[in-house]
Amino acid sequence: MATKPFGSVICDRMSVSVFDADRFNDHDLVATDSLPLHPAAHVLHYGSACFEGLKAHRGSDGVIRIFRLDRHAERLRISAELLCLPDPPAELLTEMVRDTVTANIDDVPRPPGALYLRPVLIGTEANIGAAARPSRTALLYVIASPVGDYFDSSRTLTVAIETGLPRTTPQFGQAKTGANYAMALGITRRAAEADGADQVLFAPNGDVQETGASNFLMIDGNRIVTKAPDGSFLHGVTRDSLLTIAREQGYDVEERDVGVAELLARAPQVEMALSGTAAVLAPVGTLVHDGRRVTVGDGSPGPNTGKLRETLQAVQRGEMPDRWGWTTAI
Ligand SMILES: *Cc1c(COP(=O)(O)O)cnc(C)c1O
Numbered sequence: 001m002a003t004k005p006f007g008s009v010i011c012d013r014m015s016v017s018v019f020d021a022d023r024f025n026d027h028d029l030v031a032t033d034s035l036p037l038h039p040a041a042h043v044l045h046y047g048s049a050c051f052e053g054l055k056a057h058r059g060s061d062g063v064i065r066i067f068r069l070d071r072h073a074e075r076l077r078i079s080a081e082l083l084c085l086p087d088p089p090a091e092l093l094t095e096m097v098r099d100t101v102t103a104n105i106d107d108v109p110r111p112p113g114a115l116y117l118r119p120v121l122i123g124t125e126a127n128i129g130a131a132a133r134p135s136r137t138a139l140l141y142v143i144a145s146p147v148g149d150y151f152d153s154s155r156t157l158t159v160a161i162e163t164g165l166p167r168t169t170p171q172f173g174q175a176k177t178g179a180n181y182a183m184a185l186g187i188t189r190r191a192a193e194a195d196g197a198d199q200v201l202f203a204p205n206g207d208v209q210e211t212g213a214s215n216f217l218m219i220d221g222n223r224i225v226t227k228a229p230d231g232s233f234l235h236g237v238t239r240d241s242l243l244t245i246a247r248e249q250g251y252d253v254e255e256r257d258v259g260v261a262e263l264l265a266r267a268p269q270v271e272m273a274l275s276g277t278a279a280v281l282a283p284v285g286t287l288v289h290d291g292r293r294v295t296v297g298d299g300s301p302g303p304n305t306g307k308l309r310e311t312l313q314a315v316q317r318g319e320m321p322d323r324w325g326w327t328t329a330i
Contacts, residue, residue: 011104011144015096019138038126042135048123050079055114059318065327082175084134150278156285160197167202173232184212214276215239228255271302281309
């Protein structure tokens with residue numbers, strides 16, 4: 001199952017809760033076949049949607065663990081607020097994610113695969129007149145997908161740097177919303193066609209932020225440099241986890257602004273990588289800037305990237321002690 005393209009296999013059961021009037025109703029497990037959605041639904045016209053992405057891992061001990069469920073629940077609430085959607089209670093989302101894993105437990109792949117979980121919150125009010133106000137009704141649901149690696153970790157990525165067009169708008173930098181993905185779509189497709197780029201690194205006015213779906217890290221020996229959290233980018237749970245592990249392993253973590261000029265100048269001597277639930281920590285081998293190609297290190301996956309990735313996965317799979325209470329066993 002996990003050898004199919006990432007995200008193309010969806011499990012049979014999903015958890016659903018309807019928000020009407022002023023509360024989220026009791027959640028149900030239902031068949032993942034369709035949603036009750038009116039063609040005039042707010043989300044289809046005015047984009048009231050946000051989502052999360054997290055994983056359940058099957059450990060070598062057979063135990064299935066959900067990684068940092070509380071953090072993802074918290075972040076969905078931040079996105080909901082930015083999208084003017086009703087605030088999903090953390091306990092509700094936690095239960096819905098757990099129920100979804102339990103209902104599809106036989107579909108949780110063995111490592112390196114995992115069960116990818118996708119909570120989604122959308123505005124459902126059937127009213128095309130509600131263009132300038134929030135949807136009064138909403139739907140929260142959690143679907144699951146057995147996945148393998150998002151990127152083939154044995155090869156490095158080609159990343160095009162975009163300094164002209166932004167990934168998002170100032171008010172949505174920290175929202176996990178389809179609107180941001182839509183903004184990046186055309187830019188990413190053009191970079192793929194013109195430069196053979198796998199991803200686009202957005203650096204408006206030279207300020208390195210992140211790619212369309214993952215955070216960006218520069219690793220120079222035992223020093224990790226990455227942008228400090230601000231409103232301009234999505235604060236990845238993977239980023240936070242990797243930095244926490246790295247500090248514990250003796251790396252120096254430098255959270256600060258990084259410019260494109262510094263990136264290009266240091267590329268030959270350092271490692272660069274993309275972090276995210278899907279990407280884990282994926283090595284970058286080539287940067288493309290204004291049509292010029294710059295090799296990162298020697299162009300192959302770097303040792304620190306590999307080490308940090310393996311340590312994170314060992315915690316996720318219960319092969320290393322979870323000192324931070326990050327995992328929820330099912
Ligand atoms: C989901 C996402 C990430 C990665 O976040 P994780 O919590 O590490 O999975 C990074 N950037 C954007 C824009 C995202 O949507």
